[in-house]
Amino acid sequence: MKKIFLLLTTAAILTSCGGGQKANKNNAETGVVKIDGSSTVYPVSEAVAEDFRETQPDINVTVGESGTGGGFKKFSRNEIDISDASRPITSTEIDACTKAGINFIELPIAFDGLAVVVSKQNTFIDHLTVAELKKLWEPAAQGTIKTWDQIRSSFPKEPIKLYGAGTASGTYDYFTEAICGKKGASRGDYTASEDDNVLVKGVSGDKSGLAYFGLAYYEQNQDKLKLIPIDGGNGPVFPSQETVGNGTYQPLSRPMFIYINSKSLERKEVAAFAKYYTENAGRLAKDIGYVPLNVDEYKLVQDRLAKKVTGTVFVDGKSTVGMKMADLLKIESGK
Incomplete structure (x- = not known):
């Protein structure tokens, strides 16, 4: 009996120290999602994270607010999975991501x-x-x-x-x-x-x-x-x-964005959170005081995520000053 107890105890310890974590590494019910960036987008991301935690309590979603530029710096160093941004990514920030081998998915989530x-x-x-x-x-x-x-x-x-x-x-x-x-x-x-x-x-x-x-x-x-x-x-x-x-x-x-590291999106916890974000951003943005996109625009955003369309539509640092929702829909659809 002592031998059986020792064997069971050893197996349990090994599972908790290594085997169990490895088995759950890509499980949508566990893991960590790291977000940082714009203080403007922060209330939306934090609201989505709070809602998401109720459906997936074992996924640890952390949301910081170091500013859009600060978020992109962390993003280009592979320190976070998602970067909140109150402007499109710049050519300098794209170059930093390229050097680090990072491809990203750009998603508008609301207007401010x-x-x-x-x-x-x-x-x-x-x-x-x-x-x-x-x-x-x-x-x-x-x-x-x-x-x-x-x-x-x-x-x-x-x-x-x-x-x-x-x-x-x-x-x-x-x-x-x-x-x-x-x-x-x-x-x-x-x-x-x-x-x-x-x-x-x-x-x-x-x-x-x-x-x-x-x-x-x-x-x-x-x-x-x-x-x-x-x-x-x-x-x-x-x-x-x-x-x-x-x-x-x-x-x-102006429009607000999230940028998702496409490599991070291969992890089930990040994919689950990103999907939840695009499906609930409109409702939560409105509750906070921001302006949601319309139904067609969110469908377009969800489609970009599902197809994992990488890169920015704001080529050559195209400005968003004076941009209306209809303009955003037009540029996002490539029409």
């Missing part, structure tokens, strides 16, 4: 409107034009545009304090291109962070402050922030699911 906000204490800003935002944020403003009356004569002579995305953020790239005309064209004397919660905390307590970040972060903090409508040439427009969806909130509406 960049919210321009001030503190609830601010009573003088009722709207801003794109031209005023440019005057406020362009590189030439650093050291010269210091008080609000320099932006509009009716504004008080109070010091300007700005909060915005860090340089590793896709939000930074999009905002600077849409407002200042070129990616990275921004004054540098502002409080920068890839963590939008830091920006919310800073601007909400600053009477002279102004910030920009993804619409979902405003939706989650409406009690302490004042949303500013933006005049893109046709009068002031507030960002909302409706105005972002119909393209009237311009030029600060």
Whole structure:
């Protein structure tokens, strides 16, 4: 009996230390899925991950938010399976992936409107034009545009304090291109962070402050922030699911993406999560405050995933500034 007990015990130990893990390595009910990148996309990916954990509790899905640029760096080093992005991948980032032997599947998952906000204490800003935002944020403003009356004569002579995305953020790239005309064209004397919660905390307590970040972060903090409508040439427009969806909130509406390492997709846990993501992103994005794609667009996204179509449709760094959902569908379908 002692011999039998010892044999059974030894077999159990060997199974738990090696054999069992190897057998379950490609089982969709176990494993790890690593995600990082855009703080804007983070709420969607985290919501999908939370939902997914209820159906597959033994799959450990981790979601970080190091910014779009930071996520792509980790992605190109094979440190993560999925990279969240609030802009398309750049040629430099593609080159880094190519050198590492990484092929990727690009999937748009929702639309976002960049919210321009001030503190609830601010009573003088009722709207801003794109031209005023440019005057406020362009590189030439650093050291010269210091008080609000320099932006509009009716504004008080109070010091300007700005909060915005860090340089590793896709939000930074999009905002600077849409407002200042070129990616990275921004004054540098502002409080920068890839963590939008830091920006919310800073601007909400600053009477002279102004910030920009993804619409979902405003939706989650409406009690302490004042949303500013933006005049893109046709009068002031507030960002909302409706105005972002119909393209009237311009030029600060943009698509959001996930990029999946095609090698990672060979693992059943990653494939299961990716499938769940594309099937549920619309519902969860809407709950958070973002704008879901339409049914046909999600079918197209699911088809790209099923066929494992690699590469980007944004060739030569094609801009997404001013892009509407119909435009996205057209470019994704290759028509």
